Amino acid sequence: MGRTPLIAGNWKMNFNHLEAISHVQKLAFSLTDKDYDAVEVAVLPPFTDLRSVQTLVEGDKLRIVYGAQDLSVHDSGAYTGEVSGAMLAKLNCTYVLVGHSERRQYHGEDDQLVNAKVLAAFRHSLTPILCVGEGLEVRRAGEHIAHTLAQLDAALGKVTAEQAKSLVVAYEPVWAIGTGEVATPEDAQEVCGALRTRLAELYDGDVAEAVRILYGGSVKSGNAAGIMAQPDVDGALVGGASLDPAEFVKICRFGENSN
Numbered sequence: 001m002g003r004t005p006l007i008a009g010n011w012k013m014n015f016n017h018l019e020a021i022s023h024v025q026k027l028a029f030s031l032t033d034k035d036y037d038a039v040e041v042a043v044l045p046p047f048t049d050l051r052s053v054q055t056l057v058e059g060d061k062l063r064i065v066y067g068a069q070d071l072s073v074h075d076s077g078a079y080t081g082e083v084s085g086a087m088l089a090k091l092n093c094t095y096v097l098v099g100h101s102e103r104r105q106y107h108g109e110d111d112q113l114v115n116a117k118v119l120a121a122f123r124h125s126l127t128p129i130l131c132v133g134e135g136l137e138v139r140r141a142g143e144h145i146a147h148t149l150a151q152l153d154a155a156l157g158k159v160t161a162e163q164a165k166s167l168v169v170a171y172e173p174v175w176a177i178g179t180g181e182v183a184t185p186e187d188a189q190e191v192c193g194a195l196r197t198r199l200a201e202l203y204d205g206d207v208a209e210a211v212r213i214l215y216g217g218s219v220k221s222g223n224a225a226g227i228m229a230q231p232d233v234d235g236a237l238v239g240g241a242s243l244d245p246a247e248f249v250k251i252c253r254f255g256e257n258s259n
């Protein structure tokens with residue numbers, strides 16, 4: 001196996017750049033080398049915070065990594081309001097979220113656009129955290145696997161095996177986001193396992209074994225260990241609970257509670 005678990009905090013539209021600094025400092029005070037050796041810890045702040053987070057992380061040589069919540073499909077030009085992958089790479093971002101359900105829902109991002117954003121991320125050596133997952137209707141109809149796999153297929157058009165190896169996929173059932181409704185560990189495993197099988201079909205076993213698949217949706221310190229214990233779940237994409245430093249650190253230490 002050998003996949004390092006990734007715990008990524010998606011701050012969504014929270015924290016200005018000053019609050020971001022104070023938040024990352026709190027994480028840095030709590031997290032130890034032992035934590036960083038066990039899991040990769042990432043924060044995904046709003047664009048306006050990234051430069052401040054970069055300065056802090058590099059200045060204090062923190063082992064926290066960071067990334068953005070979105071990027072443009074374009075590399076530069078007359079695209080008012082957009083932020084390019086090149087700009088994020090210049091800020092030494094490691095990750096960029098692509099296709100988060102809130103982007104799909106509120107900004108009309110479809111599978112084709114998500115695919116273009118995945119390709120844009122790879123063009124600039126950013127690791128996309130590709131978000132997929134079904135809404136409540138689809139889940140009730142029992143179509144959650146087919147729906148999520150179709151999102152994966154579409155998002156990976158023209159992505160090479162070499163690129164796919166470094167990909168991170170986040171399974172986020174929309175009905176579990178911000179609702180307090182958590183998928184059971186078995187629900188998470190069912191879809192994450194199906195995603196990995198599909199990666200083996202689209203590419204090969206090496207790619208499928210290398211890709212980290214996260215679960216996201218109401219992850220908290222109390223439910224993290226059970227979800228992460230599943231064989232095909234390699235970490236968590238944490239929304240609300242990532243805004244509380246003590247709680248986020250507890251989630252990063254999920255391995256210590258899992259017995």
Ligand SMILES: O=C(CO)COP(=O)(O)O
Nearest residue numbers: 010177178217218239240
């Ligand atoms: O959307 C999410 C992370 O990207 C999940 O959000 P919550 O953890 O607040 O449910």
